[in-house]
Amino acid sequence: MQKTKKALVTGITGQDGAYLAELLLGKGYVVTGTYRRTSSVNFWRIEELGIQNHPNLKLVEYDLTDLSSSIRLIQQGEFDEVYNLAAQSFVGVSFEQPITTAEITGVGPVNLLEAIRIVNPKIRFYQASTSEMFGKVQAIPQVEDTPFYPRSPYGVAKLYAHWMTVNYRESYGIFGSSGILFNHESPLRGREFVTRKITDSVAKIKLGKLDVLELGNMDAKRDWGFAKEYVEGMWRILQADEPGTYVLATNRTETVRDFVTMAFKAAGIAIEWKGEAENETGHDAKTGKVLVRVNPKFYRPAEVELLIGNPAKATKELGWAPKTTLEELCQLMVDADLRRNEIGFSF
Numbered sequence: 001m002q003k004t005k006k007a008l009v010t011g012i013t014g015q016d017g018a019y020l021a022e023l024l025l026g027k028g029y030v031v032t033g034t035y036r037r038t039s040s041v042n043f044w045r046i047e048e049l050g051i052q053n054h055p056n057l058k059l060v061e062y063d064l065t066d067l068s069s070s071i072r073l074i075q076q077g078e079f080d081e082v083y084n085l086a087a088q089s090f091v092g093v094s095f096e097q098p099i100t101t102a103e104i105t106g107v108g109p110v111n112l113l114e115a116i117r118i119v120n121p122k123i124r125f126y127q128a129s130t131s132e133m134f135g136k137v138q139a140i141p142q143v144e145d146t147p148f149y150p151r152s153p154y155g156v157a158k159l160y161a162h163w164m165t166v167n168y169r170e171s172y173g174i175f176g177s178s179g180i181l182f183n184h185e186s187p188l189r190g191r192e193f194v195t196r197k198i199t200d201s202v203a204k205i206k207l208g209k210l211d212v213l214e215l216g217n218m219d220a221k222r223d224w225g226f227a228k229e230y231v232e233g234m235w236r237i238l239q240a241d242e243p244g245t246y247v248l249a250t251n252r253t254e255t256v257r258d259f260v261t262m263a264f265k266a267a268g269i270a271i272e273w274k275g276e277a278e279n280e281t282g283h284d285a286k287t288g289k290v291l292v293r294v295n296p297k298f299y300r301p302a303e304v305e306l307l308i309g310n311p312a313k314a315t316k317e318l319g320w321a322p323k324t325t326l327e328e329l330c331q332l333m334v335d336a337d338l339r340r341n342e343i344g345f346s347f
């Protein structure tokens with residue numbers, strides 16, 4: 001009989017943690033998911049997925065910045081696989097809180113790597129690396145060996161954790177793998193990130209609950225995929241024969257402006273664009289009403305202008321490929337936000 005696998009998922013209150021826990025539970029894993037002690041814990045994602053009370057899911061309080069609890073967590077869990085998804089993951093905030101971001105997003109993963117090295121070096125470790133490490137465009141499409149040039153404290157912190165994962169693999173033989181994941185979105189995306197901010201605002205505008213959507217840089221181009229498919233990629237990365245680094249992406253890039261147009265279209269509203277840069281506005285093509293405008297307060301001190309990734313290595317070695325188109329993804333996000341806003345749900 002095959003042994004039941006045990007997995008640790010840090011950051012289960014986040015988008016990817018929730019989807020990954022759902023995936024692993026579906027595969028028969030016993031899953032420990034970590035959340036932070038806060039005054040009001042936020043389990044809405046695992047509630048929405050209906051896994052909060054799953055008999056094979058255990059929720060534990062944990063902070064990635066604490067080495068001693070990292071060691072105890074690894075000692076107590078007898079895990080086969082550890083997926084480190086916890087991070088201060090918002091690029092914008094990383095400019096305001098660079099030190100906290102470095103401690104959580106950069107050094108935090110090393111606490112887990114140390115715990116694994118000390119307690120059980122056989123554990124397979126997944127690090128949530130990011131296309132933000134590519135930063136300033138060096139080549140397109142970006143692949144595993146494209147040079148890194150991060151453009152935010154978040155990107156720099158992730159790059160440190162990425163190289164530490166490589167370093168623990170090469171120094172101690174730990175099965176440490178990195179997924180360099182490009183932006184992936186879903187109805188469970190946090191509302192601070194641009195796609196969900198857009199789909200939630202479009203739903204509110206459609207329902208007469210908001211007048212105007214305000215955004216920052218409309219020219220930024222991103223390679224957006226569906227989060228549910230990307231967590232499947234994370235799992236595949238840890239099932240490989242050898243540890244390694246893999247890009248997960250769609251190989252398609254669109255501007256923020258294109259995503260806005262797409263989201264309004266998904267809600268049955270055609271948008272016309274006028275003006276440029278800070279004066280750009282998006283109008284309802286039927287009524288002429290301004291529905292979108294630029295607010296420079298959402299600009300970042302440094303921007304990643306263009307991301308597009310080629311996942312050919314993951315396709316060849318892991319059999320992973322994205323399936324959902326950006327139009328389909330956008331439609332399912334808008335539909336979810338319309339449903340939520342109709343019943344006054346506001347996460």
Ligand code: NDP
Pocket residue numbers: 010011012013014015016017034035036038042062063064065084085086087088089090104128129130131180181182183184185190
């Ligand atoms: P989220 O921001 O939705 O989730 C982040 C999780 O980390 C939350 O559960 C959060 O808990 C937790 N967390 C934050 N700080 C700590 C801490 N000090 N100790 C323990 N847990 C902490 O991110 P996503 O789900 O979107 O992303 C998952 C991972 O993948 C992140 O590491 C992110 O940087 C990375 N990534 C994401 C991409 C994307 O497009 N989504 C692309 C590439 C990489 P709380 O709820 O308490 O804040």
Ligand code: GDR
Pocket residue numbers: 089090091092129130131132181182183184192193194195197214215216217218220221222256298299300303304
């Ligand atoms: P990103 O995602 O920075 O790529 O990081 P985000 O959705 O925050 O921004 C994408 C692009 O949109 C531009 N933008 C705005 N962004 C936000 N959040 N709000 C706005 O109003 C707005 N207007 C324009 C941004 O400037 C940017 O160019 C995400 C996170 O999930 C990271 O954790 C992850 O590593 C990367 O994706 C890959």
